Amino acid sequence: MGIGNRSCYTEKKNLSRxxxxxRRERRLRPEGSAAGLKGFGRMSEPEQGNIQRKExxxxxxxxxxxMEGKVGFAVIGCGMIxxxxxxxxxxxxxxxxxxxxxxSEEHAxxxxxQYGVRAYGSxxxxxxxxxxxxxxxCTPSGLHGEMAxxxxxxGRHVLVEKPMALTLExxxxxxxxxxxxxxxxxxxxxxxxxxxxxQAKRLLDSGALGRLVNADLYMKYxxxxxxxxxxxxxxxxxxxxxxxxxxxxxxxxxLLLYLAGPAAEVYGRAATLARRxxxxxxxxxxxxxxxxxxxxxxxxxxIYPGFPRRIELCGDRGSLILQEDKIVYAAFEEExxxxxVEEFCQExxxxxxxxxxxxxxxDCEGPKKGGGEGRKTVGGGHRNPGDIGAEGHLYQVGNxxxxxxxxxxxxxxxxxxxxAVEMILRIYExxxxxxxxxxxxxxxxxxxxxxxxxxxxxxxxxI
Numbered sequence: 001m002g003i004g005n006r007s008c009y010t011e012k013k014n015l016s017r018x019x020x021x022x023r024r025e026r027r028l029r030p031e032g033s034a035a036g037l038k039g040f041g042r043m044s045e046p047e048q049g050n051i052q053r054k055e056x057x058x059x060x061x062x063x064x065x066x067m068e069g070k071v072g073f074a075v076i077g078c079g080m081i082x083x084x085x086x087x088x089x090x091x092x093x094x095x096x097x098x099x100x101x102x103x104s105e106e107h108a109x110x111x112x113x114q115y116g117v118r119a120y121g122s123x124x125x126x127x128x129x130x131x132x133x134x135x136x137x138c139t140p141s142g143l144h145g146e147m148a149x150x151x152x153x154x155g156r157h158v159l160v161e162k163p164m165a166l167t168l169e170x171x172x173x174x175x176x177x178x179x180x181x182x183x184x185x186x187x188x189x190x191x192x193x194x195x196x197x198x199q200a201k202r203l204l205d206s207g208a209l210g211r212l213v214n215a216d217l218y219m220k221y222x223x224x225x226x227x228x229x230x231x232x233x234x235x236x237x238x239x240x241x242x243x244x245x246x247x248x249x250x251x252x253x254x255l256l257l258y259l260a261g262p263a264a265e266v267y268g269r270a271a272t273l274a275r276r277x278x279x280x281x282x283x284x285x286x287x288x289x290x291x292x293x294x295x296x297x298x299x300x301x302x303i304y305p306g307f308p309r310r311i312e313l314c315g316d317r318g319s320l321i322l323q324e325d326k327i328v329y330a331a332f333e334e335e336x337x338x339x340x341v342e343e344f345c346q347e348x349x350x351x352x353x354x355x356x357x358x359x360x361x362x363d364c365e366g367p368k369k370g371g372g373e374g375r376k377t378v379g380g381g382h383r384n385p386g387d388i389g390a391e392g393h394l395y396q397v398g399n400x401x402x403x404x405x406x407x408x409x410x411x412x413x414x415x416x417x418x419x420a421v422e423m424i425l426r427i428y429e430x431x432x433x434x435x436x437x438x439x440x441x442x443x444x445x446x447x448x449x450x451x452x453x454x455x456x457x458x459x460x461x462x463i
Contacts, residue, residue, distance in 0.1 A: 067096055067131065069094065069405070070094050070095060070096050071094060071095045071096075071133045071134055071157075071400075071401045071404050071405065072095075072096055072097075072098040072131040072132050072133045072134070073085075073089050073095060073096070073097050073098060073132070073133070073134050073135065073136060073397075074097075074098055074099050074100065074101065074120065074126045074129070074132045074134075074135045074136075075089075075097065075099075075100045075101070075111075075135070075136045075138060076100075076101050076102075076123070076126070076135055076136065076137050076138060076139060076147055076151075077101075077102055077137065077138035077139035077140075077143075078100055078101075078102035078104070078107040078108055078110075078111040078138070079102075079107075079138060079139075079140075081138050081161055082100070082111070082136070082138040084390055084393040085136040085138060085159075085393060085397065086100075086111075086115060087390050087393070087394070088390065088393040088394040088396070088397040088398070089136075089397055090115075091390075091394050092394070092397060092398050092401055094401050094402075094405060095397065095401050097115055097117050098117060098118065098129060098131040098132050099112065099117045099118035099119065099120050099126070099129065099132070100112050100115075100117060100118075100119060100120070101119070101120040101122075101123060101125075101126055105119070105121070108120070123147070123150060126151075126156075127150075127151075127154040127156070132156060133156065133157060133404065134156055134157035134158065134159065134184075134400065134404065135147075135151045135156050135157075135158055135159070136159045136160075136161075136397070137151070137158060137159070137160040137161060138161050139161075140231070140233040140239045140240070141161075141162075141163055141166060141233075141239060141240055141241050141246070141247065142166060142233065142236075142238055142239035142240065142241060143239075144160050144161065144163065144164060144165050144166070144170075145164070145165030145166065145167070145170030145171070145173070145174060146170075147160075148160045148164070148165070148174050148185070149170070149173055149174055149177055152174060152177035152178050152181055152183060152185065153177055153181065155181045155182075155183060156183060157183045157184040157185075157186075157400065157403075157404055158174075158178070158183070158184070158185050158186065159186040159187075159188060159396070159397065159400050160174075160185075160186070160187055160188065160417075161188045162187060162188050162189060162250045162251060162254075162417070162420070163241060163246060163250050163417070163420065163421050163424070164187045164414065164417040164418065164421060165421065166241035166246075166421075167425075168418070168421065168422060168425065171414070171417070171418040171421055171422075172418075174414055175414045175415065175418070178414060184400060184403050184404060184410060184413075185410075185413060185414035186396065186399070186400045186403070186410050186412060186413060186414075186417075187412050187413070187414060187416065187417025188393070188396060188412070189251060189254045189255075189396075189412040189416070189417070189420075190251075190391075190392025190393050190395065190396050191251050191254070191255050191325065191392060192254070192255065192258060192411055192412055193391070193392050193395035193396060193399075193411070194325035194391075194392065195325075196322060196325055196326055196327045197255065197258075197259075197322065197325065199327065199344065200259060200313065200320050200322060200327060201258065201259060202340055203318075203320065203330075203340055203341065203344060204259055204260075204313065204320075206338050206339075206340040206341075207338065208317070208318050208332060208338060208340055208341045208344075209313065209314070209315030209316075209317055209318040209319065209320065209332075210315040210316040210317025210318060210333070211291075211315055211316045211317075212260060212261075212289075212291055212293045212313065212314070212315045213293055213294070213314055213315060213316060214293060214294060214295060214312065214313070214314040215256060215259070215260035215287075215289060215293050215294075215295040215311075215312070215313055215314075216295050216296045216297075216311070216312040216314075217252050217253070217255075217256045217295065217296070217297045217298070217299075217309075217310075217311050218298045218307075218309070218310040218311075218312075219244070219248065219249045219252045219297075219298065219299045219300070219309050220298060220299075220300050220303040220306065220307045221244065221248050221299075221300060221301050221303065221306045221307075222301065222302075222303055222304050222305055222306030223248070223275070223281075223301035225275055225276060228275055228276070228277050234247075234277070235275065235277030235278055235279050236277075236278050236279065237278050237279060240279060242279050242280065242424065242428060243270075243272075243277060243279030243280040243281055243283075243301065244279075244280055244281055244282065244283055244299040244300050244301045244302075245270075245280065245283050245297075245299045245424050245427060245428070246279075246424050246428075248299070248301055249283075249297075249299040249424070250420050250421075250424060251309075252297075252299070252309050252311070253297070253420045253423055253424055254412070254416070254417075254419070254420040255311060255322075256287075256295070256297070256311060257419050257420060257423065258416075259311065259313060260289055260291070260293060260295065260313065261289055261290060261291050261293075262289065262290045262419070262439070263287045263288065263289050263290070263295075263423055263426075263439055264288050264289060264290045264438065264439060265287070265288040265436050265437065265438050265439065266285050266286070266287050266288075266297075266423065266426050266427045266430050266436065266437055266439070267285060267286045267430050267435070267436040267437070268283060268284070268285035268286075268297075268427035268428065268430040268431040269283070269284055269285070269431055270282070270283040270427075270428070270431040271283075273302050274302035275301065275302060280431075281300060281301045281302040282299075282300045282302050282303075283297070283298070283299045283300065283427070283431070284296065284297065284298050284299075285297040285427045285430070285431075287423075297427070308323050308324045309323070309324055310322070310323050317332065317333040318330070318331055318332040318333055318341075319331050330344070332345075396411075396412070399411055422439060423439065426438075426439050
């Protein structure tokens with residue numbers, strides 16, 4: 001599916017409603033607590049031979065509850081990000097919310113009451129509910145793999161928040177279970193659904209930039225100490241899996257790989273310079289892509305006041321710069337130009353570039369500058385994690401619904417989600433070893449999670 005094809009986004013008419021709902025809900029977003037994490041426990045995975053889908057689940061979606069032909073969702077984890085999933089589900093005609101679950105019964109009851117749905121008392125109650133065809137996993141990162149495997153083993157489709165898991169072993173287990181049980185596995189990477197990202201992808205694939213020589217990613221964010229203190233899992237290796245790169249930066253890594261192609265080798269350095277956390281708050285890395293292009297990755301949550309995500313893609317015949325979900329700069333060699341470049345420039349000249357996130361075009365006749373000020377972007381969380389728009393989740397949940405009902409390809413499936421996790425783990429491994437690390441190999445667990453000393457404060461690092 002081409003993400004620039006607007007006909008695929010039939011849910012677009014519901015965006016205004018989702019935005020209004022998102023604003024109303026912001027006051028009610030519960031935060032997770034360290035104590036609450038214990039309630040997830042170690043959930044038993046059912047024996048493979050005994051797994052049965054409840055009657056009414058599956059592709060046919062035949063029911064007696066008045067919801068025939070619709071996909072029933074359960075949301076697992078009722079923290080901040082769950083509200084974006086619930087808003088997206090409510091904005092899709094072919095989907096509905098069956099219930100919610102959280103280890104904090106108070107959070108689950110409050111969220112269930114707000115939306116008029118069931119609050120599950122345990123994960124087993126979800127699997128016993130025949131209305132549930134799919135789950136959105138919105139728990140702390142350290143529980144993503146476990147909860148996803150449990151859902152997949154019970155024959156439910158899964159949309160899991162980033163990162164899909166904290167280890168490649170868990171990622172591979174999820175992929176295996178999805179294949180064994182014939183269900184869909186999607187990973188949230190809503191930035192891919194931004195029209196400007198689709199436009200950049202088409203231009204790159206068409207050769208509009210010539211040979212790609214540089215692909216750089218800058219994610220200079222701000223997270224206060226209070227942010228980390230608000231949840232006992234934040235900033236820990238066990239439950240966050242990393243810091244500025246794994247938590248905040250994984251969306252940017254996914255976009256970088258999506259646009260620039262696979263990386264062959266990385267060399268990273270990490271440090272904890274400003275926050276009292278186990279993981280890194282500042283990281284830099286050099287990447288060598290399989291195409292031969294070079295790139296840098298800069299990630300941090302220690303940087304005041306925080307700046308929007310920026311990806312710079314530079315070739316020997318053109319360059320593009322994306323800031324969050326907008327193309328803020330584009331330049332192309334005058335001749336020869338392909339049809340994608342001509343269409344791109346014509347839209348910018350006619351003022352339609354604004355609708356696709358284009359702010360300025362250079363070397364096209366009559367540079368145009370679009371707006372976008374004051375609106376939520378698909379990204380936009382460089383200072384506050386709640387300052388993101390609902391559009392990306394709406395499109396991504398819609399993509400999963402159509403995949404379940406009509407076998408539409410998932411834009412970000414489990415294989416794609418695994419790529420971003422692998423690159424991040426390799427960068428951490430490189431930082432721990434103090435040397436370049438090639439991708440496509442075995443991770444070295446003895447150095448994973450050791451690039452930053454747990455009790456470090458100030459300008460200290462292990463390398």
